[in-house]
Amino acid sequence: MKRIRVVSVGLGPIGMAAARLALSKHSIEIVGAVDPDPQKVGQDLGTLLGQKECGIVVSPDASILYAEQKPDAILHCTSSFLTRVKDQLFQAVESGINVISSSEELLMPSHSQPDLAIELDRKAKETGVTVLGTGVNPGYAMDFLAIVASAVCFDLHGVRCTRVVDAGTRRLPLQQKVGAGLTVEEFKARQEGGGFGHIGMTESVALVGDTLGLKLDTIEQSLEAVLAEKEHVTEFLTVAPGRVAGIRNIGEGRRDGELIVRLDLTMAVGSDNPRDVVEILGEPPVRMQIDGGIPGDQATAAILVNSLHGVVEAGPGLKSVAEVPPPRIAR
């Protein structure tokens, strides 16, 4: 079996988890790692991961690595936003390297930046590589699974997804990210500053709408605080009754005013019955549930690594998760 040769680009929490997982796989060979952080540059990737040395030294410069190593793909985990990752993506594509990225906006870049999507697709076809944005959400729980569930239908007129995450069982940064423990006033002040929000919600709605031919004409989202009804104590913090337990983020896609796609995400400390539910309103109707819900950051790292084979096998261009062979555990 030919191993997939990979450079890890971006060594934040997701990038580190993805690199750790990739290092454990026989079918994948990490041949380089890139991060601009001076604390990381020059260090051995294995050491950084708290493991034994692996002989891969973190470099600040992707271009030299790409030229020297000619990897099959990069595992790209630097930023959620297209404006920040754009140059990094083109650099890889122009070097003839497939891209798999955790950038949430790259799930469906035509949604926010149609010109960029066209240019990225054109360039990827020119150099014969595939570019894919994915993760657990967006990329799997509230979009890919709905697309896959539609396969058994003759007809389909709507999609409803519900994802409930008990943030209390997750790491501190997630609990902070959803505002757990804040007062309502603190939450509102931070919300006005743009400090909250699951990124990628509108991209998920757009991807579901586009892939399933639902011809949405408006896509909107709302975000509100979920308040604690009783005290919740996590490993890291305590949420008093009446304080913010987390967020509820709803994405809606409509056609002629009619609600067609509704994605309903709750991430809050103490959420009851964490789960992922996909409901297809169609013929036949389909209701798919994952008990307990899919874990977040860890699953994103898994999905990135488990999508590598699909990205390498797929034809060239900017692709969505619906357009490449499905992710499955890498070995």
Add this chain to the structure above:
Amino acid sequence: MKRIRVVSVGLGPIGMAAARLALSKHSIEIVGAVDPDPQKVGQDLGTLLGQKECGIVVSPDASILYAEQKPDAILHCTSSFLTRVKDQLFQAVESGINVISSSEELLMPSHSQPDLAIELDRKAKETGVTVLGTGVNPGYAMDFLAIVASAVCFDLHGVRCTRVVDAGTRRLPLQQKVGAGLTVEEFKARQEGGGFGHIGMTESVALVGDTLGLKLDTIEQSLEAVLAEKEHVTEFLTVAPGRVAGIRNIGEGRRDGELIVRLDLTMAVGSDNPRDVVEILGEPPVRMQIDGGIPGDQATAAILVNSLHGVVEAGPGLKSVAEVPPPRIAR
């Protein structure tokens, strides 16, 4: 949008359902239909389907149609068995036409006929077409969904799928196929003659094992009668207590004697709690359930039609459902 030009090959119940569905889709154009049955040859496909004429006359001869119409793909629904469909598959592939087939053994032809699989793959690559066997089971419920569920895992050591179909809500041929109403003696006599059995169970085990890198060394299946505990009355027949209500078919894949993959299928009149459940034994564990279960024959027709885009887009060769873009509703 370029429409996918399709020839329907085989107009039994599944082929008819697939043709009816394909005719309703804007993205698909049926350009021919083939069946050897003298009762069908010369008839308009629309008339045969109980609809208005569609201008497609059923032909007994695929070769002329292939040469004249040069379709993008065939919807192939003639037989479960490779020995019977082999020549039909090569005929299409040699004509440069993509194949999507309901043949259960084609889900994983290397399982029963490795030489044929190699030859089919070689020829498909030579002529630049894709060959895919799929359906609801095998092809989706007890294999594809397990593969897709594995995507969120770091590690995985086993797969369990349970599919329970209430045959009492299905059409008469299915109730008969599972032996509903027979005595135990009648069931055993027919079983010895090879008259029962879901086809494709061992193929599903093999596909899951191979795709998820589980290195199975033995694959076996068992089939037994499910007996009615109380009377069941369906639209078509009555099953007295103690008589056969249906079948239970279990496929098991082992490595060094250890049970790794277990697919447990019950199709019986009066089955409680019909459902599809996929359980991934891994890190993290995953449990995915479809309430009520996925309907059978109708869903197979849907999945065939809904896989057309993936087969047309995929690179050439003999592919499995894990190697092409996932099925999703066609429009």
